[in-house]
Amino acid sequence: MGLLNVWHRVALNFTSKEALIPQIEKKLIEGYSKISLQLKEELAYLSPLELAQLVNRIGDELSPLVRQSLKTYVTEQPIGEAWINMLVVERKVETKLTAIEAIGQLRLGQGAWPLVELLKNRNERLQMAAAKSLMALPTLPLIPGLIEGLRKKEFWLPARVAPVILTWPDTALPLLQDILVEEGLEEEVYQVAVEILSEAKKPKVNTFLAEIFMKHGAKIQTKILEVLCNLGAQEAEALAIKSLTSTSWQLRLQAINILNRLQVRSL
Numbered sequence: 538m539g540l541l542n543v544w545h546r547v548a549l550n551f552t553s554k555e556a557l558i559p560q561i562e563k564k565l566i567e568g569y570s571k572i573s574l575q576l577k578e579e580l581a582y583l584s585p586l587e588l589a590q591l592v593n594r595i596g597d598e599l600s601p602l603v604r605q606s607l608k609t610y611v612t613e614q615p616i617g618e619a620w621i622n623m624l625v626v627e628r629k630v631e632t633k634l635t636a637i638e639a640i641g642q643l644r645l646g647q648g649a650w651p652l653v654e655l656l657k658n659r660n661e662r663l664q665m666a667a668a669k670s671l672m673a674l675p676t677l678p679l680i681p682g683l684i685e686g687l688r689k690k691e692f693w694l695p696a697r698v699a700p701v702i703l704t705w706p707d708t709a710l711p712l713l714q715d716i717l718v719e720e721g722l723e724e725e726v727y728q729v730a731v732e733i734l735s736e737a738k739k740p741k742v743n744t745f746l747a748e749i750f751m752k753h754g755a756k757i758q759t760k761i762l763e764v765l766c767n768l769g770a771q772e773a774e775a776l777a778i779k780s781l782t783s784t785s786w787q788l789r790l791q792a793i794n795i796l797n798r799l800q801v802r803s804l
Contacts, residue, residue: 641670
């Protein structure tokens with residue numbers, strides 16, 4: 538066995554990466570258990586970026602045991618750390634995208650917060666890739682921090698955060714509701730909270746929005762009316778009728794439009 542290992546190492550020294558990479562991919566795809574010591578030696582010949590590219594190409598074809606074994610290998614080596622560093626210090630967008638996808642493919646939990654930071658980036662491709670990879674990770678511990686980020690207006694496009702936050706609605710919804718009952722926040726923060734709550738599409742959210750309707754100014758009331766109407770909530774009609782006497786012409790106009798959409802003829 539020792540001689541075979543020595544022979545394998547010698548053979549690796551005379552094998553080009555162009556020939557080695559397809560061999561590695563084939564072994565990983567066809568494997569059903571933990572990756573072997575020899576395969577680990579072959580993986581060690583790849584740079585972190587090359588391994589990330591390989592993982593992204595074949596990730597969907599890996600068996601659960603191979604995926605877990607590869608995750609363990611990447612975590613034990615400095616490879617996972619190198620991928621995370623790419624998210625932080627790498628300037629090339631394509632390299633960042635490769636690392637983001639690889640972290641999601643192998644469910645590397647240690648990459649969660651660096652991915653969250655990328656949700657604040659103004660590059661739309663990075664935002665979307667980070668959100669997609671986050672959906673593959675354990676997101677429950679992230680929820681309070683993400684919602685606090687909304688409160689502080691840290692995210693360039695809050696809509697990118699919504700799918701991640703709503704992976705745990707029982708945790709997220711009360712925290713989002715807390716924002717809407719808190720006084721003194723900027724209207725933009727309230728508006729984002731309403732938008733994300735609406736994505737949950739739960740009847741109890743409709744009831745809550747109707748209850749806090751009168752506590753907000755015309756701009757947020759206009760948004761709540763729009764959301765309730767789009768969700769087909771029965772509360773929309775009564776609130777629209779009430780809004781016809783508002784001093785805000787924008788809110789009155791929204792109320793008229795909604796009542797027309799609801800085909801309310803007699804007021």
